[in-house]
Amino acid sequence: MKFIADRMLGKLAKELRMLDYDTIYYRGEDAYPLIKLGREEGRVILTRGTRLAPQRSEDRIVRITEDKPSLQLRELIQRKIISLIEEPLFSRCLECNTLLNEIPREEAEGKVPDFIFYQQREFFRCPQCSRVYWQGSHQDHMRKKIEELFGKSRACDLS
Numbered sequence: 001m002k003f004i005a006d007r008m009l010g011k012l013a014k015e016l017r018m019l020d021y022d023t024i025y026y027r028g029e030d031a032y033p034l035i036k037l038g039r040e041e042g043r044v045i046l047t048r049g050t051r052l053a054p055q056r057s058e059d060r061i062v063r064i065t066e067d068k069p070s071l072q073l074r075e076l077i078q079r080k081i082i083s084l085i086e087e088p089l090f091s092r093c094l095e096c097n098t099l100l101n102e103i104p105r106e107e108a109e110g111k112v113p114d115f116i117f118y119q120q121r122e123f124f125r126c127p128q129c130s131r132v133y134w135q136g137s138h139q140d141h142m143r144k145k146i147e148e149l150f151g152k153s154r155a156c157d158l159s
C-alpha cells in the first residue's frame, strides 16, 4: 500500500516511511494535485481536511480525525489501514521517501557520530538528499514510537 499525505500530516508521513510504506508528503494547498497523484500512482490519500471527497470509484481517501500528530499513526493502526510490521526493512529515507543505497563503511566516517561509526557495520545513504542512515537509526526511532503508542511491553516484543 502506498500513500500520499497532505500538508497537515508531515509527521505521519515520516512515520509511515519508517515502517517502510512508500509515502509522498504533499505540501501544497491545492487539492487537485493530491487527487491526481493518488490516481496516477495508486496512492491512498491521507488528509486532515474535510473538503476532499472521492470523485471516482478508484479514489481512496482516508480522513485522519486525530488532532495530535503523535496519535495519528495509532489511528491508522486501529482502523486497520496499516498493520505494524514485525521487522521493518529500514529501506526508505525518512526525509524524502527515496529508497536508500548501501554504502561502503568508510564513506560513512565523519558523516555519522563517531560512536555510531565504530558500533555499526552497515551504512546506507539517500541518493536524493545524501542523508546517511544505519540500521539502528530507524530501529531506535520506531522502538520509541511504539513505546509511546502501546507501552513498553509491546516495544520489547519487537526487539
Ligand SMILES: [Zn+2]
Pocket (backbone or CB within 6 Å): 093, 094, 095, 096, 097, 098, 126, 127, 128, 129, 130, 131
Ligand atoms: Zn532523502
